Amino acid sequence: xxxxxxxxxxxxxxxxxxxxxxxxxxxxxxxxxxxxxxxxxxxxxxxxxxxxxxxxxxxxxxxxxxxxxxxxxxxxxxxxxxxxxxxxxxxxxxxxxxxxxxxxxxxxxxxxxxxxxxxxxxxxxxxxxxxxxxxxxxxxxxxxxxxxxxxxxxxxxxxxxxxxxxxxxxxxxxxxxxxxxxxxxxxxxxxxxxxxxxxxxxxxxxxxxxxxxxxxxxxxxxxxxxxxxxxxxxxxxxxxxxxxxxxxxxxxxxxxxxxxxxxxxxxxxxxxxxxxxxxxxxxxxxxxxxxxxxxxxxxxxxxxxxxxxxxxxxxxxxxxxxxxxxxxxxxxxxxxxxxxxxxxxxxxxxxxxxxxxxx
Amino acid sequence: xxxxxxxxxxxxxxxxxxxxxxxxxxxxxxxxxxxxxxxxxxxxxxxxxxxxxxxxxxxxxxxxxxxxxxxxxxxxxxxxxxxxxxxxxxxxxxxxxxxxxxxxxxxxxxxxxxxxxxxxxxxxxxxxxxxxxxxxxxxxxxxxxxxxxxxxxxxxxxxxxxxxxxxxxxxxxxxxxxxxxxxxxxxxxxxxxxxxxxxxxxxxxxxxxxxxxxxxxxxxxxxxxx
Numbered sequence: 001x002x003x004x005x006x007x008x009x010x011x012x013x014x015x016x017x018x019x020x021x022x023x024x025x026x027x028x029x030x031x032x033x034x035x036x037x038x039x040x041x042x043x044x045x046x047x048x049x050x051x052x053x054x055x056x057x058x059x060x061x062x063x064x065x066x067x068x069x070x071x072x073x074x075x076x077x078x079x080x081x082x083x084x085x086x087x088x089x090x091x092x093x094x095x096x097x098x099x100x101x102x103x104x105x106x107x108x109x110x111x112x113x114x115x116x117x118x119x120x121x122x123x124x125x126x127x128x129x130x131x132x133x134x135x136x137x138x139x140x141x142x143x144x145x146x147x148x149x150x151x152x153x154x155x156x157x158x159x160x161x162x163x164x165x166x167x168x169x170x171x172x173x174x175x176x177x178x179x180x181x182x183x184x185x186x187x188x189x190x191x192x193x194x195x196x197x198x199x200x201x202x203x204x205x206x207x208x209x210x211x212x213x214x215x216x217x218x219x220x221x222x223x224x225x226x227x228x229x230x231x232x233x234x235x236x237x238x239x240x241x242x243x244x245x246x247x248x249x250x251x252x253x254x255x256x257x258x259x260x261x262x263x264x265x266x267x268x269x270x271x272x273x274x275x276x277x278x279x280x281x282x283x284x285x286x287x288x289x290x291x292x293x294x295x296x297x298x299x300x301x302x303x304x305x306x307x308x309x310x311x312x313x314x315x316x317x318x319x320x321x322x323x324x325x326x327x328x329x330x331x332x333x334x335x336x337x338x339x340x341x342x343x344x345x346x347x348x349x350x351x352x353x354x355x356x357x358x359x
Numbered sequence: 360x361x362x363x364x365x366x367x368x369x370x371x372x373x374x375x376x377x378x379x380x381x382x383x384x385x386x387x388x389x390x391x392x393x394x395x396x397x398x399x400x401x402x403x404x405x406x407x408x409x410x411x412x413x414x415x416x417x418x419x420x421x422x423x424x425x426x427x428x429x430x431x432x433x434x435x436x437x438x439x440x441x442x443x444x445x446x447x448x449x450x451x452x453x454x455x456x457x458x459x460x461x462x463x464x465x466x467x468x469x470x471x472x473x474x475x476x477x478x479x480x481x482x483x484x485x486x487x488x489x490x491x492x493x494x495x496x497x498x499x500x501x502x503x504x505x506x507x508x509x510x511x512x513x514x515x516x517x518x519x520x521x522x523x524x525x526x527x528x529x530x531x532x533x534x535x536x537x538x539x540x541x542x543x544x545x546x547x548x549x550x551x552x553x554x555x556x557x558x559x560x561x562x563x564x565x566x567x568x569x570x571x572x573x574x575x576x577x578x579x580x581x582x583x584x585x
Contacts, residue, residue: 047483073486080487090502100488
């Protein structure tokens with residue numbers, strides 16, 4: 001369990017949050033720039049000192065302003081990944097990686113060099129100098145360097161924001177591996193909903209220094225009462241298990257939890273039974289009153305309308321749906337809503353293009 | 360031989376003075392420069408101005424005040440006398456004190472620039488990698504500021520070698536104790552020994568040019584923070 005209570009103000013900005021976050025998995029701090037997400041992270045690392053604050057990570061208290069307790073950053077077991085990799089330019093890649101490693105007692109080391117370099121695919125770069133690496137390689141080394149301190153909490157401040165989309169896609173699989181293979185809780189700051197949807201288990205929505213919402217990713221992304229649903233990349237996360245793979249058409253069948261429903265997704269081969277997380281954008285979900293068999297759209301799910309509301313665009317509405325326990329969002333035109341007379345409780349068919357599912 | 364033994368004594372004394380001054384300045388100038396580059400205290404302005412004073416003041420002014428302070432009635436003089444050391448005026452130790460003050464900006468300012476250029480990010484990175492502040496100073500700040508230290512050492516040394524006014528005011532002209540090269544040249548000229556003055560002055564010119572050439576040529580490449 002991570003408990004963070006912070007109050008801090010400087011000219012034109014005030015941060016006031018009280019967060020109880022899960023002590024495992026990836027928690028995203030999501031919000032626009034200036035919402036206070038980086039400041040939160042810096043306070044947790046001890047790089048900034050909140051005027052009033054209480055920070056507890058599992059069984060360790062790092063700040064308690066009432067007791068005048070403030071543990072300096074070098075005594076906190078955090079790993080910090082900055083937006084720019086910030087490698088030491090006077091040291092080789094190996095020396096950068098060893099910088100943190102050799103400063104922690106051997107008994108506390110839980111991540112070794114071989115494991116970290118293998119996890120991030122940087123074994124071939126150890127003799128190089130940071131100046132001669134690509135942005136993506138630098139960032140992977142930054143992440144490995146932080147991991148090698150065997151942190152009790154890994155803080156990542158928009159680690160992909162400074163990279164172009166090609167480099168982002170190069171790093172994302174490594175981040176997913178960290179999530180799957182390491183038992184280190186991660187706080188991940190991001191303003192990209194797609195990144196959050198791919199990596200996070202839990203999301204905190206920050207706006208103007210306050211937390212608007214904090215909850216599991218699936219439920220929270222599907223909430224219509226939050227500004228999350230208004231974004232162009234709004235959508236839901238569906239987690240399921242691979243039940244079949246059609247190698248001929250390269251289509252994967254994903255079994256949704258607690259139901260016999262499944263969706264098909266264009267995806268690289270995966271082993272049956274493996275877990276997979278997909279993001280389904282609200283704009284890629286359409287609605288019909290009957291199941292339309294003769295259509296190029298592969299996925300047709302029977303759903304119930306939960307609620308609907310106007311979108312940021314006056315011509316659009318957002319509809320919250322339930323597919324046997326799995327929440328879905330659909331962005332449709334106001335015209336279609338009136339044509340189909342969409343109302344809460346109505347039974348409909350949701351159609352999801354198999355190419356639109358982001359896996 | 361073109362240089363007399365008195366000339367060699369002056370050269371030796373000058374090198375000794377400049378080396379000692381440079382070492383002392385690196386030791387006391389580093390914390391001052393570090394503080395100036397990091398602090399947001401109101402004292403930053405006044406301290407920075409005091410350090411820079413020798414850049415604009417005539418050496419005679421510094422020499423004059425030092426003469427008063429180090430002399431038998433000055434506060435430093437009283438202090439050294441109470442320690443049984445006598446007064447430091449017209450002594451090598453007095454010259455060192457004068458040189459340290461006089462060359463201070465030439466050491467502090469390049470260091471301050473180097474520390475400012477490093478910024479706070481590497482220090483934050485080091486802290487999150489469990490390095491305490493001392494460790495960070497030696498393992499991150501020192502290597503990253505190395506060009507600044509080289510510049511500071513060269514300028515501090517060369518500027519002390521080129522000192523004249525302060526030496527004359529507080530040290531006078533005592534062979535082997537306070538007679539440095541610049542004073543020796545002055546003596547030669549006073550005595551109309553132009554040939555001797557030529558050799559020493561020429562040596563100074565070549566030395567200073569070589570030092571500055573080395574300094575400015577080495578600034579071609581700069582490794583960036585990545």
